[in-house]
Amino acid sequence: MSEQSRTKRKTAIYREGIIVAITLAILTLVEYYAAITPPFDSFAILMILALLKGILVVNYFMHIRSVWSEDEH
Amino acid sequence: MSLFTLGIARGLVGQVLGMVIGMLLTCAVRILLGWEAWAAEPAWTVGAVCSIIGFLLGVGSLDDWLKWTKGIPTPLHHGPPVDKPAWTRYFSVDYNHKVIGVQYTVWGILLLMVGGTVAMIFRTELARSGLQFLGLDLYNSFIGMHGMIMIFAILLGVGGMGNYLVPLMIGAEDMAFPRLNALGFWFNVPGSILLLLSLFVGGWDAGWTAYPPLSARGPIGYQLFFLGVFAIGLSSIVGSLNLLVTILRMRPAGMSLFRMPIFCWAVFATSLLQLTATQLIGTSFLMVSVQRAIGMGFFDPRGILGEVSPMVGGGDPVLFQHLFWFYSHPAVYIFVLPGLGIVSELLPVFSRKPLFGYKWIALSSLAIGIVGFIVWGHHMFVSGYNDILRIPFMYATLLVAIPTGVKFFSWLGTIWGGKIHFDTPMLFVLGAISVFLIGGLTGPILATVPTDFPLHDSYFVVGHFHATMFGGFVFPFFAALYYWFPKVTGRMYNETLGKIHFFIMTPAFWVQTLGQMGVGVMGMRRRIADYDPTLGAGQIENWQLAVTIAGFAIAFGVLLMLWNFFQNAEVGVAAGDNPWRSRSPEWQIPSPIPEHSFPAPLRVVGEPYDYGLADSGYVTTASPGDD
């Protein structure tokens, strides 16, 4: 890997963190407003939103794939 | 050499100190808050928490982690301690899985004896109607104590077999996390001590299931009981986690999951249950504990709206039963799956035939484990939960019969037409099958709603679960003890004594379990110290007496076994490396097993159970350069 592409990759990883965090923040706000806006305050909608947030965290922050992937990490 | 070179002695001192410090701490906080300094329940509870930590610090099982927090390297020490006699490693923190396996097993047998003694006491009381020497509360504390101690003993026995055998069977150097492994064992010691101690602070008199509201109002002993269970639960969780990682990541090349010795499958399924379900008994007991301690009313039905709508905001004791049985039903499979694994493991060796339907047995363990998660409601048919729930729970329960049946038929298929050798381990395996059959057949009777109504909370249930637990754990465990005794010690036990043990214990157990069911059908209730002598057309006392005598006979048989082992561990006839002509990896290396079990990584060259096939091997332990 050249020095240049390595820097590019690094910035990409940092950027990924920021994007995920912003998405999570938006979803949290959506959750909050859904809860005070009938008919969107249902159990199902709120749980699906929570599930979405959970998937983002498990996938991007916790790298669940590293548990079974056999790459060098 | 002073006593305190033994880790366990330091641990006990640590436990006492922890208890005292915890109590003083409670008093200090209460004084600061301006309350009366001494209150028994909080003091004992906090003291008990600190006493567990005190024990672990004292015994030294946290040393390495404390060093890691400071960044100090801790290379793993192999072999017996350098400056002390070799036997001391069994009484101290040691990271070798073979030592830890023996520690688990021996501690388990000790608890088995304590629990058995308690049972003999109340069985003597029950031999005649009327109250002879036990009070009502003490009787109830004793039956609960017997139950919980036996559960601890079984979990320890399961842990012992898993720890000792799994790394050997898959040719691993040790467990994946040796330090965690030691910690897992040492949790059990302060845990069992707390459980016994609880008898001296009032006991706990609502049986091992500790249903609120009784447990929320009973004596202080409950708090110590809960904490003892937490300690054992933590041991279960870290132990099963360790076994799962070991099985998943430490097999040699060529040993696919379906080429492991079958016992590893049983341990795998058990560990999955232990890892997850154990949290539920912890949570449910924790909730009762905080309800007692600070009045958080999870199970207290008094509502908040008073007259208007008394139920709103009120807790519900039935919720406790849901949470509790969500662990405690899978728990029964935690107890029996390893035992059934032992049965499957030994049958081919003593029948000199391949195991019939390996894949089916392996998958049936998993299936039993998974179905086991959706049947907890069969303990609650009369709890007053929604009637509709009874139906799915009844059918789900009956579903368990399928994978269990698969096991039975594959066992029959394995024995069929084999050249059977009736050595003591094989006798116990056959005994296990006969007893488990009795237990298994009484299960569906209890799982069917209309028949459960009259039988619930009667001695019939007691008979049912003794048969399943003896068939699924005790008999196979004894078979395993006889079978691997020559591997662990390098010596042979006395075969005649072993056979006498078997021929006393098996009929005695049949009498005991059928007798328990019999008095249950006559109308004998569980957890009641006395009974009406006119029950069963006046015959009930004879039956009770028979059960008591059978119980003593079983106890005698167990003592005979222990004496047999004790006699021969050091001076018995040398057993040789592979007296049973087994193909399993642990029998291809010397007995007793050297510190580093295998001289070189295992190479898998065939199938595990091809007994009777000429020129077929399973593994070789030589390094590739040697041949």
Next chain:
Amino acid sequence: MTATAIEHGHEHGHAADDHHHTGEVDLPTYLEYTRRNRLGMWLFFASEAFLFLALLVTRFYLWRGPHGEVVRPELDQFAGLVVTAVLLLSSYFMNRAEVSIANDKRTDFLVSLLITAGLGTAFLIGVVVWEWGMFPSIVKGHLKPTDGVFGAVVFGMTGMHALHVLSGVVLILNVWWLGRKGHFSSERHWGVEACAIYWHYVDLVWIFFYPAIYLIGSTIEVPH
């Protein structure tokens, strides 16, 4: 307790070459140790998930109105939203810390860790002082633990979660301290990863607890 008990100390164990021969046994590589540790850590998460699920089940089982409908007590919505945001932000900085050490950016790594610990502490204060009203002279809380099942479940869920946050903060500070002493490198930093995924896990739990406690169901008045 058990979280930190996973063997994460191999950074400083056998810091030699990959295939390290002791004469008796082949020690696995650092990578293999990390894989075992990682699997162990995830199994621990699976186990803990059952504890948190039990609490969620308890909440939905017990919080019922007069007609069996799902209800929740009146809580401070603003407090809930703020602590949730704080925890979310802390997860971002934890991620940043992990990425930084993987790229050998020491200062960034250490600073991000400290920010995470700070936000974690802020979350704790938010729950204990603001929502619980532990110090009534500062903020008066809405509920007491003894307020029927509403008090019991709110304090049970937030309490169990706060205990995990507390242990996470301690773990982060420990990793920060070791990091300052130069214990981790871009190649060997399982300790950081363990701490990071534990922290994210604690965040994950809150992602489900927050709507369960604050958002789902109609509010019900809890008289004292």
